Amino acid sequence: MRAARFALLGDPVAHSRSPRMHHAAFEALGLPHTYVAIRATAAEVDGHVAALRAGAYDGLNVTVPHKERALALADEADPLARVVGAANTLTRARGGGVRAFNTDAPAVIDELRGLAPERGARWSGQTVVVLGAGGAALAAVCAVAELGVGRVVVRSRRFEQREAAAAFTRDLGGRLEGRVELLAAPLVADAGVEARTEAVIQATSAGQHVGTGEEPVDAVAWGALPASAVALDLVYGRAPTPFVRAAKSYSLRVIDGCGVLVGQGARALELWLGRPVPREVMARAVAEAR
Numbered sequence: 001m002r003a004a005r006f007a008l009l010g011d012p013v014a015h016s017r018s019p020r021m022h023h024a025a026f027e028a029l030g031l032p033h034t035y036v037a038i039r040a041t042a043a044e045v046d047g048h049v050a051a052l053r054a055g056a057y058d059g060l061n062v063t064v065p066h067k068e069r070a071l072a073l074a075d076e077a078d079p080l081a082r083v084v085g086a087a088n089t090l091t092r093a094r095g096g097g098v099r100a101f102n103t104d105a106p107a108v109i110d111e112l113r114g115l116a117p118e119r120g121a122r123w124s125g126q127t128v129v130v131l132g133a134g135g136a137a138l139a140a141v142c143a144v145a146e147l148g149v150g151r152v153v154v155r156s157r158r159f160e161q162r163e164a165a166a167a168f169t170r171d172l173g174g175r176l177e178g179r180v181e182l183l184a185a186p187l188v189a190d191a192g193v194e195a196r197t198e199a200v201i202q203a204t205s206a207g208q209h210v211g212t213g214e215e216p217v218d219a220v221a222w223g224a225l226p227a228s229a230v231a232l233d234l235v236y237g238r239a240p241t242p243f244v245r246a247a248k249s250y251s252l253r254v255i256d257g258c259g260v261l262v263g264q265g266a267r268a269l270e271l272w273l274g275r276p277v278p279r280e281v282m283a284r285a286v287a288e289a290r
Contacts, residue, residue: 003032005056006272009048009070010063013037015237017258017289018061021265024285028278033058042069049073052090053098059272060090061265064205067135074100083175084142086135089268101271104139107263108232109146112199115230115253119198125150127196131187131216132203133158133168136234140201141172141182151181153193155219156204159184187215191224198226202233202243217246225252234260238290258286 008018014037022035040048045066052060053075062070067086071077074090075097081087087100113119128144130137133156141152159165165184173182194200202216231247231254240248240256247254262283269277 001032003034004058004272006033006035006059006061007048007057008035008037008061008063009040009045009066010037011039011041011065013039013063016063017236017261017286018265020289021262021282021285022269024281025266025269025277028281029273031273040066042066045069046073049090049098052092053096055092055096058092059268061268062088062090064136065134067138071100074098076100078102080105080142084135084138085172085175086138088135088139088264089271091271101268102139102142103264103267103271104136104260105143105146106267107260108140108143108201108234110263111232111255111259112143112147112230114259115232115255116199116228121148123147123149123198126198127151127153127193128199128201129193129197129220130154130201130203131219132156132205133184134203134205137201137203138172140203140234141180142176144199144201145176145180149180149198151183153183153185153190153197155185155187157187160186187219189219189221191221194221194224195226198229200225200229200231200247202231202235202241205235206242214242217242220246222246222250222252225250227251230254232260233257236261258283262286 016037026033071087077100081100081102084102089101091099126149128149130140168184169182233243234257236257266279
């Protein structure tokens, strides 16, 4: 069997557990494939996607800050990736074309359902706060829209400029076709909003490294959140992130991004291999890498 080549493109990627997770799956499946993490600049991403198109890779994952660029470089895209406006998985078709997918959004849905199983399908009309406005945040917004929430408040430093906030709500709101009320706001806590919020999703890159991650913590009025609220940090680290610690200090149900990492990675691997993959093995590999 030919050894297939897969890679993760991003900056930074040194912290990523994806290589260990994917190699654990390859070993469990008896496959000789390889998966590496590559620190890539924006200019270098284009070259790697061209290499995928030429057959030098069999599939690519893309992470911060290149998910929107990955979608733009693809020859075609899955409908969900188009709605999100960002792609984290690229596949190569037999003819050499590159197709983009977003496997982040389904993984976020799974994690939120796991955090609040008692809610079931009863997300209708709820308010969710998303911190950040990059590719991960776009996936989170689309995920909660799929759950049927009524309102999403997206907070980002870039929305201190009204023009940027208006453009964001116009573009993403248009792609969501009015399924959810979308508000863009500066990265500042708002107790009035938090009092009606049932989930807070931390989708910035803050917290990946020790000594970072306080900014999104300060952007939440923790004490105003209902006791039923849940919190999800899309970042993970060797120690609990500041966001996770803050949520726990207010006795909220909270998890870090390890579950999303496994969920999106498993879906990506299934797209590349065309077969089910051992999610339990992948989850164990991620947990053991702490």
